Amino acid sequence: SGLMIASLLAERIRKAIMAFEFHGVGHVTASFGVAEYREDETWESWLCRSDAALYAAKEGGRNRVVTDACGADEADEAELLDLAFLRLVWRSNYESGHALLDTQHRNLFEHANNLLIAVIGERPTDEVAPQIEALVADLLDHFRDEEAVFRSIGYSGADEHALTHQGLIDRAGELVANFTSGELALGDLFNFLAYDVVAKHMLSEDRKFFGQMQAIRDTAG
Ligand SMILES: [Fe+2]
Ligand SMILES: [Fe+2]
Incomplete structure (x- = not known):
């Protein structure tokens, strides 16, 4: 899926995790780093960019979604706004x-x-x-x-x-x-x-x- 969808999903999961009361633990939070895979890059590079976004999310105070800035064709994203892509x-x-x-x-x-x-x-x-x-x-x-x-x-x-x-x-x-x-x-x-x-x-x-x-x-x- 595209970057926007991935971010939406991450946000939805983050909220679900935050709202859930875990037995014996109570409420917990999670951070997400999102990066879109690019045709011309290696898996290592992609993982490295998602790791960097995740690190930024944790640095930014946790319980948040941070999206890697570069890439993402906005035009293609609109048609992906179907949560069937979950x-x-x-x-x-x-x-x-x-x-x-x-x-x-x-x-x-x-x-x-x-x-x-x-x-x-x-x-x-x-x-x-x-x-x-x-x-x-x-x-x-x-x-x-x-x-x-x-x-x-x-x-x-x-x-x-x-x-x-x-x-x-x-x-x-x-x-x-x-x-x-x-x-x-x-x-x-x-x-x-x-x-x-x-x-x-x-x-x-x-x-x-x-x-x-x-x-x-x-x-x-
Ligand atoms: Fe293996
Ligand atoms: Fe395997």
């Missing part, structure tokens, strides 16, 4: 060409979208808990399968990538425990899934390995 949208250039891994990645996207619906709908912890349990189980399965695939093709970054997976699993475990005990907002769990797992890992780290997998396939073919 989801992460899968794009064909996210595909690796490996059927199982692509199916699992799409499934994790769906998990992120369902979690977003729960955040916005302010669903209670006991209702969301099974959803999160299923999500973590799918994440573990996916990491295991992906590691098997990249070891089978002799991917040079296999060990390093497996370590990154382990780090994400550990972090997911911590966050889920904190959420279950009422210390963490559902929005923070969503943020971890959407940002750390989907944007930073799946759409950045995984794609390094997809590139090498493609090259091996081309040589073999």
Whole structure:
């Protein structure tokens, strides 16, 4: 989605989080950094700009949305003012060409979208808990399968990538425990899934390995 929509969504989520009384914690606030992905930039550059906007939001007193200033074609934004866009949208250039891994990645996207619906709908912890349990189980399965695939093709970054997976699993475990005990907002769990797992890992780290997998396939073919 475009910058304006993303900002509107961030604002809506921020308000939902702020209005929600979390069991044992009360009210919490969240800051958001929004940056639009540009055709000519790398994922790293995009993430760096969103990080900078998030930092500015926190510096500006927290509980706010800060949008990265450059970019954004205002004309294209108007037609996106449809809240049906309230989801992460899968794009064909996210595909690796490996059927199982692509199916699992799409499934994790769906998990992120369902979690977003729960955040916005302010669903209670006991209702969301099974959803999160299923999500973590799918994440573990996916990491295991992906590691098997990249070891089978002799991917040079296999060990390093497996370590990154382990780090994400550990972090997911911590966050889920904190959420279950009422210390963490559902929005923070969503943020971890959407940002750390989907944007930073799946759409950045995984794609390094997809590139090498493609090259091996081309040589073999
Ligand atoms: Fe992956
Ligand atoms: Fe991965």
